[in-house]
Amino acid sequence: MQLTHKLSLELLSRLRRRCPVRVCVLEDSPGARILDRLLRPFGISFFSFAAFTWAGTIYLSRRLFNTAGGYKVLRHEAVHLLDQHRLGLPPFIIGYLLLLPVGLTIRAYFEWRGYRETLRAWWEDSPMKAHRRGERLVGQFTSRRYGFMWLPAGMVRRRVERELTRLEQTNGQPWQGLELLSPPRTGQHRHRRRRPR
Numbered sequence: 001m002q003l004t005h006k007l008s009l010e011l012l013s014r015l016r017r018r019c020p021v022r023v024c025v026l027e028d029s030p031g032a033r034i035l036d037r038l039l040r041p042f043g044i045s046f047f048s049f050a051a052f053t054w055a056g057t058i059y060l061s062r063r064l065f066n067t068a069g070g071y072k073v074l075r076h077e078a079v080h081l082l083d084q085h086r087l088g089l090p091p092f093i094i095g096y097l098l099l100l101p102v103g104l105t106i107r108a109y110f111e112w113r114g115y116r117e118t119l120r121a122w123w124e125d126s127p128m129k130a131h132r133r134g135e136r137l138v139g140q141f142t143s144r145r146y147g148f149m150w151l152p153a154g155m156v157r158r159r160v161e162r163e164l165t166r167l168e169q170t171n172g173q174p175w176q177g178l179e180l181l182s183p184p185r186t187g188q189h190r191h192r193r194r195r196p197r
C-alpha cells in the first residue's frame with residue numbers, strides 16, 4: 001500500500017533529513033504477527049495498536065493509511081523513530097521486555113515522549129478535545145494496554161495537564177529538539193490566545 005497523504009509525506013521527507021524511514025502496513029508484517037502471538041497470553045492484541053516503529057520502519061495499521069488520524073499517529077511514531085536513531089535499539093528492547101508494573105517503566109519514558117507529540121496534534125485540532133483525550137491517555141498509561149507502564153494515575157494526569165498548559169502558553173510549539181516534526185509556520189495559528197481586556 002502506497003502512502004499518498006500530503007502531510008504524512010511532508011513529515012517523512014523532513015524526517016529523512018535526520019534518518020532513513022519507510023512506512024509499511026502493520027497487518028502485513030510477519031514480525032507483528034509473531035509479537036501478537038507472544039502478547040496474547042498477557043491479554044494484549046498487538047493488532048489493536050495503531051502503529052509500531054522498529055529500525056527505521058514505521059508499521060502503520062491499514063485502517064489509518066492515508067488518513068488525518070494516521071498522520072497524527074505518524075507524528076507520535078516519528079518521536080520513537082528519532083529516539084531509536086539517537087539512542088540505538090537496545091534501550092527500546094530492554095524497555096519493552098520489562099513488562100512488570102514497577103511504578104515508572106522505561107517504556108513509559110519513551111511513550112510519554114511520543115504522547116507529548118500526540119497531545120500537540122490533538123491540541124491543534126481543538127484544545128478542548130485535547131483535554132478530554134488527555135484524560136483517556138491517563139488510562140493508556142495505567143492500564144494493561146501497555147503493561148501498566150506508569151503508576152500512579154495522578155502523576156500521569158499532572159504531566160498531561162502541564163503539557164496542555166505549555167501548549168497554550170507557547171501557542172502549540174513543539175518541544176525542544178523536535179522542531180522538524182512541524183511544517184514551517186505561516187505566522188497564523190487557529191488557537192491564538194485572547195488578550196485579557
Ligand SMILES: [Zn+2]
Pocket residue numbers: 076080110111114
Ligand atoms: Zn508509542
